Amino acid sequence: MKFTERLKAGVLLDNPVFMQTIGLCPALATTTSLSNAIGMGAAATVVLICSNVVISLLRKFIPDKIRIAAFISIIATFVTLIQMLLNAYIPSLAASLGLFLPLIVVNCIILGRAEAYASKNKVLPSALDGVCMGLGFTFALVLMGFFRELLGAGTIAAGIIGDKGIQIPGLVDYPATMMILPAGGFLVMGFILAAIQKIMSGKEGK
Template identity: 55%
Template sequence: MNKLLERISNGVVKDNPTFIQMLGMCPTLAVTTSATNGIGMGLTTTAVLVASNFLISALRKLIPNKVRIPSYIVIIATFVTIVEFLLKAYLPSLNASLGIYIPLIVVNCIILGRAESYAAKNPVVLSAFDGIGMGLGFTVGLTAIGAFREILGAGTIFNFKVTPANYEPTLIFILAPGAFFVVAILTALQNKLQLKSATNGSAKSTLSCGGNCGSCGGDTCTTNREKIEASKEIAASKATVAKKTEAQDQKNS
């Protein structure tokens, strides 16, 4: 039980994907025009995270290493499609608000990162709770940013007015630049208070790429498993060359 609670607290607090690791910034900046959009996107991503982590962990010993990333993407895309259809059927207004960012969950760095760094190496239950933790952490981050922008930009939160009658909303906060302003302000506060954050170098990402997805060159992250395989191939090549050299020496002698 302690391990399960640790996976949840790790995602929500210790390694929060939004405020600590600074991952998934594309949907974070794009959809958080309101608290409703933030919590909707966060819970949608959580559902995909939990389901994909569960299935990938269950199949981790059956998926060949060489095709694991394509396999993960197919699994994630399947669950994203299911979630998208459910939103269209039962929450059409939320689906319209989130738009293209629902299908883009497939390439969300958080989901693929957790699949590669955790679900592929750990038991099913732990992987599912890891997905819950990371998903809730992402939801908290998006909801907080969305609420901040909605209050400043519209004077409301969850469509309820919370500001004085004479308050004049600052519309820029619910426009595209407002997302950058809010994230910059929150990041500056983190650094000022010396809280753990990827921007001040104090956060160690649990992703094998260190949280810097750009270093992957648009391909898969470099994992320890790949390094071990590369070392084995080099060792095998050296052994082959040594045997050929030894055989040639014996033939010449």
């Protein structure tokens, strides 16, 4: 499969959050703002790429009986490194992501790609798989984070473009605060999934 086709599958056709509905815990919990969504997506993508590469390199040396434990140990090593780097250089982001940063270790997407792909393929295809699935995960988080921040705080990219970001007149004065609460995550996810199903059903009808 060509890189463009793999990228299209990872971001759109086989998106881990919207199409496979896995990795929903961080998708719902860390998308209260666009900055958090980008941070979590980037961290998960780096871990996914690095763990895929290492697991692919060691795939012939890891005994089948302990492969899951070995995969988790490899993933945990990269998660710890990412957490230490964020604590050192971007402590505000590390604090915002909180417990969900170390929970990347048991993220279904990362462990699933290690088991389903990296453990069965060579290094370069495994790295590309990590890039594409990571971008798909990040795309899903960014889309949710954009709408939740826009509706729940009336801003766009707060913390990225200055402390207050781009303030939207009207929305910033009367924000729908519920959208940045847990219930808002479920609502935004539901609306996005409904829109995707509507688009897909329309294409099937044609």
